[in-house]
Amino acid sequence: MKKQYALAFDNVSKQFKSRHKTVEAMRNVSLTVEDGEVFGFVGPNGAGKSTTIKVMLDIINDYDGQVRIYGVDAHHAHARKGVAYVPESPALYEQFTPLEILRMALDMYGIRRTDANAWCMQWLERFSVAGNAKRRIRELSKGNVQRVALAHALVVQPRLLILDEPLSGLDPVGRKDVVDILAEYKRAGGAIFFTSHVLHDVERIADRFGFIHQGQLLTVRSPQELAKERAGRYLVRYQGNATDQRAVGTIRNGEFEIELPEAELPAFISQLHANGSHLLSVKPAVSLESVFFQILQSTPV
Numbered sequence: 070m071k072k073q074y075a076l077a078f079d080n081v082s083k084q085f086k087s088r089h090k091t092v093e094a095m096r097n098v099s100l101t102v103e104d105g106e107v108f109g110f111v112g113p114n115g116a117g118k119s120t121t122i123k124v125m126l127d128i129i130n131d132y133d134g135q136v137r138i139y140g141v142d143a144h145h146a147h148a149r150k151g152v153a154y155v156p157e158s159p160a161l162y163e164q165f166t167p168l169e170i171l172r173m174a175l176d177m178y179g180i181r182r183t184d185a186n187a188w189c190m191q192w193l194e195r196f197s198v199a200g201n202a203k204r205r206i207r208e209l210s211k212g213n214v215q216r217v218a219l220a221h222a223l224v225v226q227p228r229l230l231i232l233d234e235p236l237s238g239l240d241p242v243g244r245k246d247v248v249d250i251l252a253e254y255k256r257a258g259g260a261i262f263f264t265s266h267v268l269h270d271v272e273r274i275a276d277r278f279g280f281i282h283q284g285q286l287l288t289v290r291s292p293q294e295l296a297k298e299r300a301g302r303y304l305v306r307y308q309g310n311a312t313d314q315r316a317v318g319t320i321r322n323g324e325f326e327i328e329l330p331e332a333e334l335p336a337f338i339s340q341l342h343a344n345g346s347h348l349l350s351v352k353p354a355v356s357l358e359s360v361f362f363q364i365l366q367s368t369p370v
């Protein structure tokens with residue numbers, strides 16, 4: 070029997086044409102996400118991440134290739150049965166309360182529960198916004214709106230959750246809470262497709278990462294493969310002169326950061342001392358962005 074994927078992109082291309090130029094937002098993208106898998110879609114601004122999501126949601130429907138959600142062509146609305154989506158900046162009805170919004174989600178998905186109110190409150194509590202359950206959305210902070218939007222997605226217990234930059238707008242505590250909830254959802258068998266242009270806490274729950282650049286899926290890697298690529302690389306922070314072209318900008322006035330392989334550390338540190346700079350810290354490089362740039366450098370686009 071043919072395997073049924075949560076998501077299957079087959080050779081998908083999308084161009085935006087204007088009078089002056091053509092942008093290839095997706096170029097022959099093929100990828101699959103298994104049921105229960107967490108797939109991180111990573112790429113810089115303008116890489117094609119939102120376009121990919123809009124294709125899944127059929128907001129963009131004039132593309133080449135085929136997209137299937139649980140085996141159903143994404144052009145059909147019923148492909149999105151059991152699929153929930155949270156955009157980067159959720160636009161929830163401002164005049165409603167979080168509790169009303171979650172109740173509406175249950176109605177929209179045709180979910181009837183005798184304990185509907187308690188069930189919704191449970192999800193608002195889970196996202197630490199139960200105290201705001203009866204205030205209007207327009208009175209809530211951006212971070213709390215984001216939490217309500219995530220609760221609104223999970224209250225219907227989707228089998229696939231599509232998240233555009235899920236942690237943007239959340240403080241560190243909020244990010245940890247959300248990642249814990251998503252990890253729980255994954256343990257219960259849920260699949261997630263999330264986009265990110267900066268990687269952070271959410272990467273710990275991903276099973277695989279796809280790297281997109283200029284509409285092209287460059288590679289798909291597991292966290293284990295990425296960890297191997299990061300091994301032996303260090304992030305050096307120092308104060309003083311930008312002694313090396315590779316330093317990635319000022320962190321604060323006069324502070325710099327550079328990523329180096331272990332073999333180059335001693336020479337670099339001696340050079341810092343020699344020109345009067347001060348070493349602030351040396352830590353193993355853990356940023357997925359740095360791996361992304363390595364992939365970019367080693368992949369002909």
Ligand SMILES: Nc1ncnc2c1ncn2[C@@H]1O[C@H](COP(=O)(O)OP(=O)(O)OP(=O)(O)O)[C@@H](O)[C@H]1O
Binds near residue numbers: 085086112113114266
């Ligand atoms: N409606 C549109 N008309 C014309 N060009 C578009 C349109 N939507 C997207 N693009 C272009 O397609 C490319 C991919 O855009 P997309 O929004 O998918 O990138 P992204 O990876 O989501 O970026 P970001 O991280 O900034 O949200 C960009 O060059 C963008 O300018």
